[in-house]
Amino acid sequence: MKKIFLITAITAFSTQIYAQELNNKFKSIPAKDPAVKEVIPPKEVSPKENPPAVVEKPAPLQVNPDELFKDTNLYKQESNVEGIFYRRNQFLGNFNTNAVTSTVMYRDAAFVDGDKVKVYLNDKVIEPEVSLDGEFKSVKINLVKGINKIDIEALNEGFASPNTAEFKVIDDKGAVISASEWNVGTGYKAVIVLVKE
Incomplete structure (x- = not known):
């Protein structure tokens, strides 16, 4: 019995010594580059201070063609036929004038x-x-103060589509206010606006 006790004690004592040696021999693996790199945060970029955009005063008597052509009582709606571009109304511009009368030529x-x-x-x-x-x-037309809207409606397209026309608007001094051409289908209109100041 003494032998069994002695063998057990030696085994336990040697296991304890072996375990302590393992703990003493453990070493951590060093990093390849032991130097600590300093992390530089990104620079803050302050937003550019742009001066506020200049708000132009809208011309009070200008006609917006998008709003104008929405009136289905006055303007035929655009036809969505592929390849045919003349089945629509055409806006030819807003023009300011001091003339008392104007002549529309076509x-x-x-x-x-x-x-x-x-x-x-x-x-x-x-x-x-x-x-x-x-x-x-x-x-010849007498201009009223403010908006003078001139509509030219195509009544037909003649023998060759579309209705093609050239027009000029001349003031009372003979100066050309506007000159243009249009190509519109039957029932559609070309519109020019003269604003008498």
């Missing part, structure tokens, strides 16, 4: 093929039917 801009138009001033008919030919025809 003629067929392409092949004279029987194009006909109707002319309106502020939604009132001033020329019910005009046949366009190679020579300019005209109508």
Whole structure:
């Protein structure tokens, strides 16, 4: 029995010594680069201080074509036919003038093929039917203070589509206010706005 006790005590004592040696021999693995790198935070960029945008005073008497053509009582809606671009209304611009009267001149801009138009001033008919030919025809209008909206409606497309026309707007001194051409389908309008200051 003494032998068993002695063998057990030696085994326990040697295990204790062996375990302590293992603990003393453990070493951590050093990093490849022992130098500690300093982390530099990104620089803060202050936002650029732009001066506030200059707000232009809107011209009080300008006509917005997007709003204008929404009125289905006055303007035929655009036809969504692929490849046909003349089945829509055309806005030809806002122009300021000091003139008392103005003359609107129009003629067929392409092949004279029987194009006909109707002319309106502020939604009132001033020329019910005009046949366009190679020579300019005209109508003189008295301008009112403020907005003078001139609509030219295509009554047909002649023998060759679309209705093609050229027009000029001349003030009472003979200066050209606007000159343009349009290509519109039957029932559509070309619109120019003269603002008398």
